[in-house]
Amino acid sequence: MAEELPASSVPTATVTADNSSGQTVASVEQTPILVDQASIPAVIQAMTLDEKINLIGGAGAAVSGAAGGTFAIPRLGIPKLTFADGPAGLRFGSTANKSTTGFPIPTALSSSFNKDLMYNVASAMGKETLDYGVDVILGPALNIHRDPRGGRNFEYYSEDPLLSGEMAAQFTKGVQDQGVGVSMKHFAANNQETNRQSVNEIISERALREIYLAGFERVVKEAQPWTVMSSYNSINGPFSAHNSWLLNDVLRSDWGFNGMVMTDWGGSKNNGIAMLKGGNDLSMPSLNAVGKAAVKAAILDGSLKEETLDEAIENILNLVVKSPTFKKLSTVDNSKLNVSTDLAASDAQLSREAAPEGMVLLKNNNKALPFDKGVKKVGIVGNSYTMPSCGFGTPASACTTDNAASKMFLMGTGSAYVTPTQTVQLPEGLKNGGYLPVNTNATGSEMNENLTADDAAYMAQNSDIGVIVIARGSGEGADGNATTFEASAKESDLIEKVSDAYHAVNKKVVVVLNVGAPFNTVSWRDKVDSILLSWQPGMEAGNALTDVLSGKAYPSGKLPETFPIRLEDAPSYANFPSSDGNPNLVKYEEDIYVGYRYYSTFKVKPAYEFGYGLSYTMFDYSDFKLNKDTLSNKIKVSFKVTNTGTNVGKEAPQLYVSAPDGKLEKPAIELKAFGKTRELKPGQKETFNFFIDPKDIASFDESTSSWIVEKGTYQFKIGASSSDIRGTLDFKVDKDIVAEVDNNNGPDVELDRLSKFNQ
Secondary structure (H helix, E strand, C coil): CCCCCCHHHCCEEEECCECCCCCECCCEEEEECCCCHHHHHHHHHHCCHHHHHHHCECECCCCCCCCEECCCEHHHCECCCEEEECECECCCCHHHCCEECCCCCHHHHHHCCCHHHHHHHHHHHHHHHHHCCCCEEECCECCCCCCCCCCCHHHCCCCCHHHHHHHHHHHHHHHHCCCCEEEEEEECCCCCCCCCCCCEEECCHHHHHHHHCHHHHHHHHHHCCCEEEECCCEECCCEHHHCHHHHHHHHHHHCCCCCEEEECCCCCCCCHHHHHHHCCCEECCCCCHHHHHHHHHHHHHCCCCHHHHHHHHHHHHHHHHHCHHHHCCCCCCCCCCECCHHHHHHHHHHHHHHHHHHCEEEEEHHHCCCCCCCCCEEEEEECCCECCCCCCCCCHHHHECCCCCCCCCCCCCHHHCCCECCCCCHHHHHHHCCCEEECECCCCCECCCCCCHHHHHHHHHCCCEEEEEEECCCCCCCCCCHHHHCCCHHHHHHHHHHHHHHHHCCCCEEEEEECCCCCCCCCCHHHCCEEEECCCCCCCHHHHHHHHHHCCCCCCCCCCCCECCCHHHCCCHHHCCCECCECCEEECCCCCCCCHHHHHHCCCCCCECCCCCECCCCEEEEEEEECCCECCCCEEEEEEEEECCCCCECCCCEEEEECCCCCCCCCCCEEEEECCCCCECCCCEEEEEEEECHHHHCEEECCCCEEEECCEEEEEEEECCCCCEEEEEEEEECCCEEEEECCCCCCCCCCCCCCCCCC
8 A cells, every 4th residue: 555645745736526426525725636656645545435446447548549548537636648559550440540650560570580670660659659649558469479370479479488578678668768658468378369358278387487477577577567458368267357366476576567557458347356356457448337336335345455446546646657648748639640740751661671670581492582683574463361350440441452462461450450651562662663563464454363374374474573472361359270371272273373384484483471470381382482471561561572572671580480381280289279178268288388399399390490581691600609618697608690691681590598307397499599680791790699597597396486497418509590500509507596486376277288208
């Protein structure tokens, strides 16, 4: 509970207020006014019980089209705050007609492996958020890519908690350095859309601590987000918004989070009592009259302590005094329909520059990319695709490609969809780059997956290279399936016809994957010369893609998740999106073996491994060194990366560790650090120094609720991917190290956990 301060220690005012019965109270002297953090205790003391209960339920936003806001209490100097989506750019409802910059989807940004880039993009988002008078942007979203079918994977960063956490920490720093807040979400384990509001996920504490909570922990400790958003789902019983172990014990006690926790929209289930006891401060978008009445009755009968309510009020007011609205750093102008001109121009350029850094070159035979200097006419053709779920508040026009060659998916839908200040599709981008797009047949009809062999021959005869765009939309509200993962019969036929036609006249074929999740290339990849994973690259898609195809820019992305050969190869396959025939139950039986941890440990060959990505040049790794060969505290890993090719480029080196099994079994490899070179010209090199401490390589021991490094011989593996290891360094741990102790044991769960010892 907030410490009580005398009213005379803070500014006061003479005001008129309404009491809970609606009657006007006479003029009150010495009413505290909220002016700073020090004034909060006196303001809480002056609040009526009804005012407190109103404040823990959200209210409409001051900025039209925003997602919601907080309750205002003018007599105490408490203003209304405004919250707006989202993780891929500032979002307003489609009817608000407010435009912002559409950046590449978060998975694409994560593919860059570039923390500086992530910071710069987030800084731009923060400036736009401030420009519109919004206080908190509802992101970053950093749930784990547990299964390739996860519907909102595009909105999240990676299957790996380190990569997710580092990118989300940079997002948080970038936004909050502009004086606005973030809401780190969805805490926790919001890894599917199917039955997301009712599903109970059974997860071991080790898997939670090492995989599903680890990224959130990193953001809290490195960046101190202003707010956290609890998820819809239940974890081992309680809903996340009611889960005291998750919110009080782990988030606040173990990690030291001192900000405000809000629910996802409707996540409190209008149960304000359970929400408050669980450590959730604010019910969004509101708390209904029944919920408020229940809280009041519980306070009055003593079943809910008023101190618990006051703690939530204190957390909310701490957010208020940090906000730009409170500090009058921005103003609300609901006639404003676009970001300021200088921001619009610079942020559009940033979006264009960011996209190539996340594009992943999956195949490049015969130097199909970049285009030869003789290429002038580019044949483009694509599929038509309509999304299974459009995502709330997204215009229908954004949920179908019509024809992917002329209308790519620029971003995902739902809370991640923004109304962009401008859009550039591929034909326009090619024209801007000095190329002539050829995307119609002999009769002038635009071609798609229904093209004939004659259409394909016409394209090949009338262009210098063929580009096939295969698209899949991504959106909130539905998970993927075999249809979203596999090429359809028509798409396979399209690829075969176009490839045969171009190769018959000795010309090359490039496939662009305009997707937000893994897509199966195995059945057709041998038919084409090059495959470029563009993801959903933002509003500048056409320009950015043309920059990469032409060689004006270069792809330097690495896969942030494994691309399996079959969906059935995913370790979560049998338990996604449900278990045991119960639609509201999911057992995380794969345990800690998520993504590449599973594929590398159990030797399951993927189509493309985590961290994979080709380049227009070549890189050599050398001079691998440790500053000592025994780990007791911090150890330094050093190496050099040299551009040994003929083109400029950037490389993203990755540091993995292989740990010995002891009391706890370990995955074959785990990512422990990563980086990105500056742009290297041929012959240039860059030295990397990664510092690793015991907590970085520790495993969570449920029996002692501690992070331990077991004695034995370990190995650092430095590589260009999780499989392409370029150098190894051994080091020893002479005795068991307890790196950290967490004082709050999670609940025991019954789970048939995957183990490499029971196969």
